[in-house]
Amino acid sequence: MSDVSVSVKNLDLNFGSVEVLKDLNLDIHHGEFLVLLGPSGCGKSTLLNCLAGLLDVSGGQIHISGKNVTWSEPKDRGIGMVFQSYALYPQMTVRGNLEFGLKNQKLPKDEIEKRVARAADILQIQELLNRKPAALSGGQRQRVAIGRALVRDVDVFLFDEPLSNLDAKLRSELRVELKRLHNQLANTMIYVTHDQIEALTLADRIAIMRGGYIQQLADPMTVYNKPSNLFVAGFIGSPAMSMIDGEIQNGGTSFSFKGHSVTLSGYEANGEVHDGKAILGVRPEHVSIESTAQAGKTLEATLDIIEPLGSNTLLWFNVDGVIISALVPSELSYKSGQTYHLGLDISKASLFDAASEQRL
Amino acid sequence: MKKELESLFIYSLVLALVSKIAIGLGLGKWAIKKFDLTPWMIEGLPWLFIALMAVCVYLLSRAGMNSKGTAQKGYSGYIIGWAIAALLCFVLWDFSDAFADLDIEFEFGESSLLLRFANYVGHGLLLLVTGLFAFGNILGLQTAAIFAIFTAAVVVIAQTREEDEPAGKIEKIIAQNIVAKIAAVPMIMTALGVFVGCTIWTIFYSFTKSGLLPKANFVGLDQYERLWDTSRWIISIKNLAIYGVCSMILSLLIGFILAALLDQKIRFENTFRTILLYPFALSFIVTGLVWQWILNPEFGIQKIVRDLGFESFTFDPLYNPDIVIFGILIAGLWQGTGLIMCLMLAGLRGIDEDIWKAARVDGIPMWKTYLKIVIPMMRPVFITTLVLIASGIVRVYDLVVAQTNGGPGISSEVPAKYVYDYMFGAQNLGQGFAASTVMLLAVLVIIIPWAYLEFGGRRQND
The missing domain is CATH 2.40.50.140 (Nucleic acid-binding proteins)
Structure with missing residues (x-):
């Protein structure tokens, strides 16, 4: 039980009369890289937003690090989140972006500086710290966005299609860096994508979703070699089966x-x-x-x-x-x-x- | 050689037009009087420059004589076009000259419906004809001459230019991309004539003793001295300052708060938006009358509250000289904030939803997200709304006329009303012009540093 970092129990989510997530159960281990994979509209981003606390669930419970956080504010859940559109604060410098949340938590100054320095060191963005987001490339922006999650010093990272806005070359570069980052930090990471290459390369386990249900939850090779149903078989693999x-x-x-x-x-x-x-x-x-x-x-x-x-x-x-x-x-x-x-x-x-x- | 000739041609053209406009503004008559010149010396000035243009074209044809240029096909169209324009100007001028002294009067007696209808049609036709003559006078003989020279210039270009030679300055001006240039002419004429021309004209006559009609009898700064000695003007300025500052701050504040409230994914958003925007559909006159009644102590808010039992309640801003401007401010805000709210709402909708999510994950409270992140991101929207509000402040006039007509006494006068009253009511054009020049100066004092910061500074950064 202590091994479980994030646990989702009987989660339901309705938008009006539309059921988006139905009785969903999911246990994610400490230090695991879990990828939520599926076609658009399958509920993978919705599930991530529920975990982050950005959407109120209709039923069920969410536990993070052994605490029931179903009704907690996002900031109290011990999560950091990275978005597809980077969502950097455009009028602040990179340093300002990294510091803003911490300053708001009223952390001591030297602590903030220590964390920013560490994040900048890990992501190699030291020389970008005084620039504004508009002066950065897509890959650099996404690195800063990851840094903003990093400085929060949390156990669980949530990634919402972080590489989708980048071009193919940068995407493969950042993919490798993300994997390295995961090896280095050993945090729990939950990663949403519709790109099966990202899923297969990054994941410890992949949860393939369709229509609000998890179709198969297994490690990449099992998902690839022994798809549990026709949908998974057709979705995974390029060229297709x-x-x-x-x-x-x-x-x-x-x-x-x-x-x-x-x-x-x-x-x-x-x-x-x-x-x-x-x-x-x-x-x-x-x-x-x-x-x-x-x-x-x-x-x-x-x-x-x-x-x-x-x-x-x-x-x-x-x-x-x-x-x-x-x-x-x-x-x-x-x-x-x-x-x-x-x-x-x-x-x-x-x-x-x-x-x-x-x-x- | 060719280059110098082309430059001379263009400068002559510009000088011909400038001298023509200057004479049209009345500068010519003033100069004749002042320096004791004979009229032809001034009136001949545009002709001198036009003649210079003709000489340039002739010399250009001589300079290009040796080149084995072949007449290019496309140029025949330009030649025909400019020739027709020259001919048209000449004909119009000729006709308008012939009719210039006609005095046309309209008199409608008692008559049958049919006859009245015929009269109206005749009236309209006459207006059209006189309008044409006025137009003909503008496109006078000098314009005809300029167009004729353009024709000659195109002929010269077509005959002397070698095909691989780059286009010269003249060609760029009068032959290349001519359709787009002609399409831009009305806009340029409006901008130069209405904005620049009329502004200069107004400033010019603000130094004169003009009464009912503009007259060029200069009195120096007398009109301005009188203006700043008039207590009505001082009160107007004070009122505008109070109205301006309050209206600016409150419009932005209320508009933004309403927009932020509407942006919370509430139900019936469209309904609320329509209700809040509705006052904007009403004219200032209607707004003023409505609020005149609402604020009237006899049957407005004061009466209602007194009827509820609060006998000593007093709320009559429009009848209290000390606070009357705030009564006008209420009406102005009621009318104007809806639009500001809509613009702000559009700005808020332009903010990426992920920004909000990121701020929530970072644990930043909502008010701080608005203040530190969203509002700085909405800078362009704020600039647009500021310009809209500011222009609304400077021209505030009809609201005052409808609500208080400047009263009680002169306590709610505003500068625009002062200008209007002196120009058309008191038949003192000079005083009105002086007041409007001061208003212009005040606006420029605000706009120029702002424009410099907004557009001048940007260039250095990029």
Whole structure:
């Protein structure tokens, strides 16, 4: 119990008659980097605002560091927050931005100076301290915004899509810096994003949300390799997973579609697999191109489109109207229009029930 | 050589126009009288410069004679356009000269509806014709000559300019992008004529003894001395100062507080906004009359409170010379704060919501967030509202006329009313002009340092 830093219990939130969050439970450990991931409108930012105390919840409880803070003011919750639009105070210098909250807490002067110096040192913004936000670049501004959370000396950091306003290069740079910062500080960090790369690279655990529910809560590799349902499988991974509608036959030992059939030997099922309609999901890197046809192992496929991605090449195959993509090393050359034998790595594939969309 | 000629052409053009405007302002007649000149020496001045322009064009054609320029296609349009303009000016001038001495009088007797209608139409047509003649006089012979020279200049440019040669100064002025320039002419004329011209004219005649009509009989600073000796003017200035300071502070304060209250995501915001903005839709005259009744002791607030049982209650600002300006201030605020509130509300809506969230997480109390973060961010809105309020203060007139007409006695007079009364009531133009010049000076004293800080300082920073 003492290991839990932030705990959300049966949280409900309604805007008028619209239910945004429904009976949500979530425990976040000390020093954990948790990413809330989901498409826009899934309630991830709303959940973060509830944790910060910027939105009043309709039901349930929020505990931070063992204290019930459900009805506390944001400043009393022991959190620091970083926003997408930076939200720096434009007429104050960087130093002023960092100090303003602390001065308001009536902290002693030397304490304020110590904290500002430490934050500036960690984020390497010492030489920016006397500039105004307007004179900073996007990346520098976001660093200052992180600094403003840092000087509060709190246990929990909340990030609301902090990198979304930056260009791609800066984003990847700051991503690495955030990870380094987390290793250095070992604080609890809760991070909202709609970018799966950020989620996979940064997170200790990812909570994938849709429609106010958490769909899956697991570490990045589990989320990637063993998605708990069809939505998670489709949302995570770029290039996306190929989905094949078909049927499980022969007492759960083979999967068939459009007259083709593959054996399911090697698939680690959650429980017993029964015959019936199902969806087979295969990631492009788990599709290989075989030289010879093997019954039950390979599929005849026509190569449709070739997309070179640099280090790899993405191939789009057509199997009687079903699209399957494959990721192959770019040294190998293929011709569109020709027929190839596709081998599916069933042990790394995912099988979903067609009706419930849950992983089998 | 070519460059010098082009510069000379442009300077001559400017001088021709300046001398023409100066003569139009009456400076010509004054100079004739003062220095004992013969009239043609002054009236010929614009002609002299126009002749200089013509010489420049001729010399330019000589200078470019050797270049193997080919007449470029686009220039024929300019040539035709300027030629038509010159011809039109000449014709208009000719006609208006012929009709200049006509005295047109209107007299409508008792007549049938049809006849009256015909009279109105005739009246309108006559006005139109006389207007045209007046216009023709402005676009006189000199303008026609200038346009004719423009035609010649375009011909010269078209004949002598080589295709890869960059455009010269004259070409830039009279041939390039001419549509945009013509479109800007009415604005330039208005700005120069109405603002600069009339202001100079007013200042000029404020040094004269003009009575019912402007007359150039100078009396030095007499009008100003008399102005500052008049107790009515002193009271007007005092009233304006009190009204101005109070109105400025209270408008901003009340407007901002209302906007901040409306910004709390309340219900029926639109309704409240409409109610608060509604007084702005009323004219000052209506506002003044309404508040004259409300503040009237016989049937306004005082009467109502006395009827409630507070027999000794007294609230009659409009009938007490000491506080009458505050009675006017109440009406002014009631009328004006709605607009200020709307502008402030728009400014508040422009503040990023994340700023509010960040301030809440930082634990900054709401009043401090407004004071230290939001208001500094709303600086542009504040400047706009300040200009609006200030212009409203300087021109306050109709409110006073409707509410008190300057009374009791002269205790609620304001400068604008002083100017109006002297110019059109007391038939003392000189005094009115002097008062309005002082008002102008007062405004400039405030505006120039502000503009310098706002626009001049910015350049050094960037």
